[in-house]
Amino acid sequence: MSDYLTRLNPEQRAAVETVDGPLLVLAGAGTGKTRVLTTRFAHILMTRRAWPSQVLAVTFTNKAAKEMRERVSAILGQPAEGLWLGTFHALCARMLRRHAALAGLEHNFTILDTDDQMRLLKQIMVAENIDTKRWPPQALMSAIQRWKDKGLTPDRVTTAEDVDFANGRARDLYAQYQRRLKDVNAVDFGDLLMLVVEILRTNPDVLASYHRTFRYILVDEYQDTNTVQYLWLRLLAQRPAPEPQNICCVGDDDQSIYSWRGAEIENILRFERDFPGATVVRLESNYRSTRPILGAAAGLIAQNNGRMGKTLRPGRNDADGDKVRVVSLWDSEEEARMVGDRIEQGQRRGDRLSEMAILVRAGFQTRAFEERLITLGVPYRVVGGQKFYERAEIRDAMAYLRVLNQPADDLAFERIVNTPKRGLGETTIRAMHALARQEGKPLVVAAWRMIETGAIRAKPKAALHELLEGFARWREALPREGHVVVTATLLDESGYTDMWKQDKSPEAAGRLDNLKELIRAIGEFDTLAGFLEHVALVMENDENAEAERVSLMTLHAAKGLEFDTVFLPGWEEGLFPNQRALDEGGEKSLEEERRLAYVGITRARKHCIISHAANRQMYGTWSSAVPSRFLDELPEAHVEREGGAGAHRNRMASAPSAFSGQFPLVARKPRVIEAGSWEVAERPARTAAIPVGQRVFHQKFGYGRVVAAEDNKLDVEFEKAGRKRVIDTFVEKA
DNA sequence: AATCTTAGAGTTTTT
């Protein structure tokens, strides 16, 4: 028997070997979901049930797709090529390029980012004289996205699905938006799914060809699918009899936390009805967490109604461990100190920082912890946040490349026409738009025409002419010099890099570095078009997870990850569960918040520390907070409560905390001794030390001068932020 | 056309 099967437990093995017919695998947190999915994939190939090109494997994230590809290759012992393996969006983009004409598009259509989408919609609303004060474009955009999430093209939006917007004009504006997208040969993210579903619905021959191609379908994170993704899967899976419907969906209803993005938990709850004769396999042996952690998580999630039902049990023999700690604190500052202190304690015991995480409900909560960790000199990284390809300088550079690749890309042209400043203001751009609309031509064409006819003043004319000539030159150089060289030339000659070189703000240097990184990344692709597609679909974060740092992120960002020690701060009514969620979605949202709490707890392997503060600083003012109802829902047997009186302490009792800002200095003393005894020996000697007096630059604090140095910790007097203690790797010589 | 000032909003965001 094949070696890869023997490494599975019986339930996992059932999930892998039930190859024919619909199968739903309910995989609890830490039960080996990815292993099952990849082994099943490999099993289908190894047993010759299908060729690699006959399996469709869908994930939500590029990360998951990449991991699956790697693990399948590892089992097969060779690179997994020619697979239809990727995210919903990437696979649909591939299909849409094949059948672009059926959607009224050219095969080289552009995929717009949210920025471009909003600008396009705003333009339409302004042109239609709609009061954008009364009717925010943002609201219409979310309505359009919801429609797209449901697979509703403008003509499919029924009155029941309509929204109250600009006196019943929502549908009309949506239709116009779609028309404009076609005009500029572009699609947005929602279109990738919706247009493909529309093609499959209206072209039976196309659907039939995919039915012949895909013999097996594998879906990851099924609980997060929205309606249009569900429709896409169902269309592809429902092959005409006698062909079996070999669709295997893996998911966990208890980890459905994206309903606000259109995910329908109903999809997973309804699976057995959608696919009659379906087999359901439950993976319940958890190999990740200790018994108390699993017990606490199970007790909490049991409060939810409408679950598929599933109980995690420890899959390891050594599952005993510390109880989940619930710590009550006076205020949010004390909470940050508590977390910081425990991180240092762990560090002293030899725990790795990369095995610790602070998971928060909302992004703004990370700040308090960042500041505390900076003061303590503990290295950290914030996961999520702004992504590389979302930064302004990268988007600008991308816009230049998009115009180079597709001159008809009006949105990209508009973005860079006056970046850097060329004296091309509102008047010129408005004239360009008017001409473009009148002639039904792209902006670039209209711009050329304006120069030829002289319908423009001398100064802007010269500037515009230089830019257009530039594009002609760069485009012409492309086949000769290659896209990497041309990109560098373009950024120089357009004056774009100069713009940042002359910028005196503290971020400018980083932006120039990012541009260099962009040019490097382009080199990894054969063509410019290939690179642009990659960027639109694979917005990877350029973080090295290897680094020995504490991770700070939202609970949403933490799904799928695991750590030895997990801190879950801010369990207070209003914050978690979040008030806005409760107001908008009532009981349903409360259950989703609870699932989020469940996701948080189950990230922990060994230690889970939950906390709440009685007073919290928000938007500059203090307000008191009631402990989260979720704290009461944790089963007492698995929980140890600490400082319970803390939440009710009076000011007198909490007085010491007002001075405890000094404590770390005292507390650090013994730690230095300990560090000297063995911890330092493990760390490689540092080479490029930063001397006292050196002027340095820090991402968060800007410029400053080093006033003292101790090991890798520097005391820096920052020009703006004042005196701070930072880790030397966080600053660079200025 | 570029710069300064003020008003308003601040949950989560796999693509």
Next chain:
DNA sequence: CTCTAAGATT
């Protein structure tokens, strides 16, 4: 408090 987007000013 702090950031962004718009309107007002030079």
